[in-house]
Amino acid sequence: MPVSAANSQVVFDALKANGVRLMSALPETWLVHLIRLADDDPDVTLVRLAKEEEGVGISMGAHLAGVKSAMLMQNHGFLASINGIVSGAQLYRMPLLMLISDRGGFGERDPWQTEGGAVTESVLSALRIPTRRLDDPAKVTEQIRQAQTLAYSSNRPVALLLTRDLMWEES
Amino acid sequence: MTRLEALRAVYDRLAGCAVVTIMGAVAAELQSIGHRPNFFYLQHAMGLASSVGLGIALSKPSLPVVVFDGDGSVLMNLGGLSTLARYRPSNLLHVVFDNESLLSVGGFPTATGTCTRLAEVAAAAGVPRTACATTLDEFVTEFAAAQDARELTTLVAKVDAIGPAAFVTDLGLLENRFQFQRYLQTR
Numbered sequence: 001m002p003v004s005a006a007n008s009q010v011v012f013d014a015l016k017a018n019g020v021r022l023m024s025a026l027p028e029t030w031l032v033h034l035i036r037l038a039d040d041d042p043d044v045t046l047v048r049l050a051k052e053e054e055g056v057g058i059s060m061g062a063h064l065a066g067v068k069s070a071m072l073m074q075n076h077g078f079l080a081s082i083n084g085i086v087s088g089a090q091l092y093r094m095p096l097l098m099l100i101s102d103r104g105g106f107g108e109r110d111p112w113q114t115e116g117g118a119v120t121e122s123v124l125s126a127l128r129i130p131t132r133r134l135d136d137p138a139k140v141t142e143q144i145r146q147a148q149t150l151a152y153s154s155n156r157p158v159a160l161l162l163t164r165d166l167m168w169e170e171s
Numbered sequence: 172m173t174r175l176e177a178l179r180a181v182y183d184r185l186a187g188c189a190v191v192t193i194m195g196a197v198a199a200e201l202q203s204i205g206h207r208p209n210f211f212y213l214q215h216a217m218g219l220a221s222s223v224g225l226g227i228a229l230s231k232p233s234l235p236v237v238v239f240d241g242d243g244s245v246l247m248n249l250g251g252l253s254t255l256a257r258y259r260p261s262n263l264l265h266v267v268f269d270n271e272s273l274l275s276v277g278g279f280p281t282a283t284g285t286c287t288r289l290a291e292v293a294a295a296a297g298v299p300r301t302a303c304a305t306t307l308d309e310f311v312t313e314f315a316a317a318q319d320a321r322e323l324t325t326l327v328a329k330v331d332a333i334g335p336a337a338f339v340t341d342l343g344l345l346e347n348r349f350q351f352q353r354y355l356q357t358r
Contacts, residue, residue: 050250061226
């Protein structure tokens with residue numbers, strides 16, 4: 001599979017190193033290794049969702065209960081979660097660490113991904129969600145740490161976009 | 172039965188539990204009986220109260236969690252029932268006040284008034300214990316039984332479609348949120 005197992009491991013290790021103990025996820029191609037790593041790790045509770053918006057509520061509950069969490073989703077899952085983000089996490093000042101696979105950009109072969117790819121960053125910006133693109137595995141560990149730090153100091157959602165350069169080995 | 176009667180009848184049983192409610196009438200009525208630091212009112216994000224409850228229940232497995240949900244909210248997140256069932260935290264009691272309407276936003280009827288039976292939906296989703304109470308006595312009995320059972324339960328309570336005159340209270344949303352978080356830090 002051309003999804004990068006090595007870079008998925010880098011992302012997963014950074015999440016664990018930053019104390020993430022609960023991950024919610026809905027499968028998508030670029031996330032398969034990450035989800036498997038979470039599933040196989042006895043220190044991590046993986047919550048497989050029916051729809052990504054549930055993950056907002058689960059992360060809110062986990063935060064209130066003192067557990068650090070992360071959300072693994074595709075950008076279309078982020079788009080499907082917006083009311084929960086706005087009227088849950090933002091209204092109640094909850095940190096969310098959202099790792100969003102950024103499908104539908106340059107190099108995308110699946111026609112159905114392309115509309116979402118065109119609007120993801122604009123929507124994140126409209127929601128005032130601090131966002132960074134992860135494309136260099138050498139920087140990922142530090143970038144995840146910084147994102148989580150801001151999420152908790154600001155009590156707000158932050159987004160890290162998992163890019164094709166990071167997640168896909170054939171391009 | 173009214174929702175207020177039902178809440179009053181189990182109010183004392185909420186001590187020591189993390190309680191999460193949905194917006195509107197449920198939140199206002201529980202506050203009218205008496206706010207406590209262990210109550211969190213999710214005043215928007217319809218559908219996610221059960222997800223917040225799941226997040227708490229998974230994070231603190233020894234803490235009893237009670238979610239007061241509603242038919243309109245559950246219908247917005249039916250998939251969430253399958254997620255609850257999948258992880259079936261034994262410390263979560265999921266109460267659904269089913270008044271067959273979207274009372275807090277104008278009273279329009281929901282599908283539970285004509286065809287959808289939420290306790291059966293929950294059971295079919297895989298929730299291990301489900302019940303539907305139509306009288307106050309039944310509700311109190313089922314609520315106590317669910318707390319004693321220590322197994323994920325969805326308890327649907329058929330209640331009248333009446334609520335308080337106003338939904339905004341003097342408890343700030345963030346005041347409630349941080350107070351609740353501090354309460355959970357002690358548990």
